[in-house]
Amino acid sequence: MRDRDFSSLRGGAATLEDPRIAGRNVGGFYPLLLRWFGMLPFRRTTGGGAGARKRLTRAWYQFLSFMDRRVHLRYMNYGYAPIDGAEPVAELGPEDAPNRYFIGLYHRVASAVDLKGKQVLEVGSGRGGGASFVARYFRPKAMVGMDYADRAVAFCRRWYRVDGLRFAVGDAERIPFPDASFDVLLNVESSHCYPHMDRFLSEAFRVLRPGGFLLFADMRHAEALAGVRQAFLTAGFEVEQEQDITPNVLRALTLDNERKSGLIRREVPWIFRSMFRVFAGMEGTASYRSFASGEWVYWRFALRKPPASPEPSPRC
Numbered sequence: 001m002r003d004r005d006f007s008s009l010r011g012g013a014a015t016l017e018d019p020r021i022a023g024r025n026v027g028g029f030y031p032l033l034l035r036w037f038g039m040l041p042f043r044r045t046t047g048g049g050a051g052a053r054k055r056l057t058r059a060w061y062q063f064l065s066f067m068d069r070r071v072h073l074r075y076m077n078y079g080y081a082p083i084d085g086a087e088p089v090a091e092l093g094p095e096d097a098p099n100r101y102f103i104g105l106y107h108r109v110a111s112a113v114d115l116k117g118k119q120v121l122e123v124g125s126g127r128g129g130g131a132s133f134v135a136r137y138f139r140p141k142a143m144v145g146m147d148y149a150d151r152a153v154a155f156c157r158r159w160y161r162v163d164g165l166r167f168a169v170g171d172a173e174r175i176p177f178p179d180a181s182f183d184v185l186l187n188v189e190s191s192h193c194y195p196h197m198d199r200f201l202s203e204a205f206r207v208l209r210p211g212g213f214l215l216f217a218d219m220r221h222a223e224a225l226a227g228v229r230q231a232f233l234t235a236g237f238e239v240e241q242e243q244d245i246t247p248n249v250l251r252a253l254t255l256d257n258e259r260k261s262g263l264i265r266r267e268v269p270w271i272f273r274s275m276f277r278v279f280a281g282m283e284g285t286a287s288y289r290s291f292a293s294g295e296w297v298y299w300r301f302a303l304r305k306p307p308a309s310p311e312p313s314p315r316c
Contacts, residue, residue: 074129074159075102077189078219078281078298079252080245090137099129101252106130107137108248109188109217112241112302115140118183121207122146123172123200124190128156134186135165144182146170173199180209191218197228201235211307217245217300225297232303241302249298250291253281 079101082089090107092100115138125131125145135143145167147153156167170176172187172194185204194200204214214237220228232239260280268276281287290296 074127074132075099076126077102077105077130078249079256080105080108080248081252081255083247083251090133096133101256102129103133104252105217105249106133106186106188108245109215109300110134110138110186112215112300113184113213115184117141119181120144120184120186121175121177121182122186122188123170123175123204124148124187124193125156125167126152126190128152128160128167130186130188131156131165131167132160132162135162140164140184142166144168144177146172146175148172173203175203175207177207179206181207183209183212185212185214187214187216187218189218191216192220197231198235201231201237205236205305208305210305212305213240214301214303214305216303217298219249219291219296219298222294222297225299228299229301232301236305237303238306239301240304241300243300244297245300246291246294246296246298250288253288253291254283257283 081101081104088111090096090100090103092103096103115134118140119142120134120138120140121144122131122134123146125147128145131143131145134140141164143162143165145153145156145165147156147167147169148171150169153167153169160167168176172190173196185208187200187204191197191200201214208214229239229242261282264273264276264280264282278285278287281291291298
């Protein structure tokens with residue numbers, strides 16, 4: 001079987017609609033994961049079961065890495081496409097051009113501040129494509145990609161050879177770095193997986209230097225957006241920039257729909273096509289409809305840790 005390049009599909013899972021999958025040799029636990037994660041970004045995160053959710057999140061991404069051993073899945077976001085033709089876009093080399101929409105999201109988020117010469121941490125770096133892009137195009141002094149799934153980190157360590165870029169295993173709610181270690185922290189389409197957003201924000205605040213920035217982008221139910229904004233303030237951050245980029249995300253999904261559909265038909269085994277369609281945000285899926293209807297929104301924020309911050313609280 002030839003190698004398949006899934007680098008231009010959004011990684012993830014969806015419901016297993018065909019009952020014939022029950023006969024596949026994938027074990028009983030992972031089909032359960034696939035059903036759960038089919039709509040993970042579109043589930044409410046309130047209520048109990050946080051520990052189970054965290055374990056399932058890690059198990060799913062471990063499974064994704066296991067299934068992706070022979071492919072090159074490097075980006076896991078919905079993408080971003082400019083609507084105003086005057087908006088600056090990244091000038092991409094031929095190796096990056098096929099992933100222009102996924103890279104576009106990183107470019108829009110990371111360009112909020114000057115990263116040149118900075119110490120940058122990405123929390124939730126996944127398959128490492130975004131961290132690699134930032135390291136190569138924005139020229140920080142050092143770039144660390146951190147992820148909860150050790151298989152994903154192992155993949156990144158094997159795949160990427162970029163000066164100043166390294167990868168580490170870590171928990172977003174307990175970041176394994178000292179206080180005031182970084183100038184900028186990136187968090188792109190990852191926080192919806194965290195059971196305790198407040199813990200992540202507290203940790204982000206702790207590891208940033210005074211005057212440092214948290215550059216954040218993610219989806220939320222429209223009704224939850226005000227609570228997210230308040231959580232930023234409660235953690236001690238100042239909101240420097242905020243932007244509703246839902247139209248840009250939806251445009252990227254629309255523009256890339258035909259290409260992704262062809263890739264799925266050609267490259268994805270039929271038993272997994274449903275899950276790739278949902279996590280790729282294909283037209284007609286619940287994920288696409290949730291953005292189109294306005295039920296779910298996608299925002300980016302540039303959040304600043306005040307220059308004269310009080311000493312961080314000790315960990316519990």
